Amino acid sequence: MKVFIVGAGAMGCLYAGAFHRAGCAVTLVDVNREHLEAISANGLELETRAGTEHLPLAAVHPAEVSGTADLILLFTKTFQTDAALAGVKTIIGPETRVLTLQNGLGNDERVARHVARENVLTGVSTLPSDLVGPGRVRSHGEGGTKLYPAFSTDEGFARTVAERLTAGGLPSGLDPAIGSAIWSKAIFNAAMNPLCALTRRTPGFLGANPESRAMIRQAVAEGAATAEASGVAVDAQAILDLTEVSMSDHANHEPSMLQDLNAGRRTEVDAINGAIVEAAEQAGVATPLLQTLWQLVRLEEAKLA
Structure with missing residues (x-):
């Protein structure tokens, strides 16, 4: 091949x-x-x-x-x-x-x-x-x-x-059911990637702080509600379980958005948080945290320019 x-x-x-x-x-x-x-x-x-x-x-x-x-x-x-x-x-x-x-x-x-x-x-x-x-x-x-x-x-x-x-x-x-898997990964990334990028820290840092843990739970809930309203079945608890793996087993890994901002590059936040927020608007679902994280990462990108 x-x-x-x-x-x-x-x-x-x-x-x-x-x-x-x-x-x-x-x-x-x-x-x-x-x-x-x-x-x-x-x-x-x-x-x-x-x-x-x-x-x-x-x-x-x-x-x-x-x-x-x-x-x-x-x-x-x-x-x-x-x-x-x-x-x-x-x-x-x-x-x-x-x-x-x-x-x-x-x-x-x-x-x-x-x-x-x-x-x-x-x-x-x-x-x-x-x-x-x-x-x-x-x-x-x-x-x-x-x-x-x-x-x-x-x-x-x-x-x-x-x-x-x-x-x-x-x-x-x-x-x-690959569509469900893709949505689940997008929700996971929408919760973990922006928080690592904005704090300039790896997942282990997020796991050590109750503030970040609370935001991860809310972001996953908003993403799961959006998926369900869009006709895609996802398991919110399974996504939360994956965030726990990230914060422990991958504690020192630099997620892509963190790597991008550290290197002075544009991130994929539009295709992750942005895409979920846009789907939420079409489905009539409120996603205040996901939208805020999207806008904050966009502001970080604006600083690079």
Whole structure:
């Protein structure tokens, strides 16, 4: 299987390692030249609880891609999706599948602007990963992957992808109720990511303070009410349980919004909190905390400008 990872940040590199271990031909695609050069020169340094590996992976700029992909795994920011897929259109053939494990809501429809709807896979990851330097990624924590065809019930290729990821060390499975899983992950992120970003602290800090715990409970309740009103069944207690895992097992992990603000980059808050708030407005649900967190992160982004 020829796998192109478009968006070779912390998560993209973690999944590249799994596909490589499973015997796939893996190419990392990114615009960060320093990162690409480090991987090309020394291999990807991937540190997990099992130890540190140096994986020989191809790493190229979008202008340098060639061949035809069997699978494109999309790990760019949500607001970069159109530009990213347009930038690698030469490797997209009629049978190329695109799997989005991006944060937030609406990613399947964005991808479907670039490939046939039956070739779109969508899913969620609950794995932590941090980019610690050019060519160096660390993932300390447990988790897994759920995926499924976005617009069909033909499970064949999706099952193969899940099997390869599992064989490569990242437990993965199919979930026909993937819409519920995506909403649940978005609600989790809408509660945890902004609070880490705004306090400039990791989940362990949130777990140690009653104020943040109270806001996490309220944010999850608002998100779950929005999902239910939008016709999507979610388990609020299961989402709260996942926040507990984050605050303990992933206590020192830097969530993506925190990484972005620390690096002076735009966050994905519009596709996470913003998307939930907009769905809530359509469904007539009040989400005062989620809206406040959205606006506060937007103000942090405005400071970067």
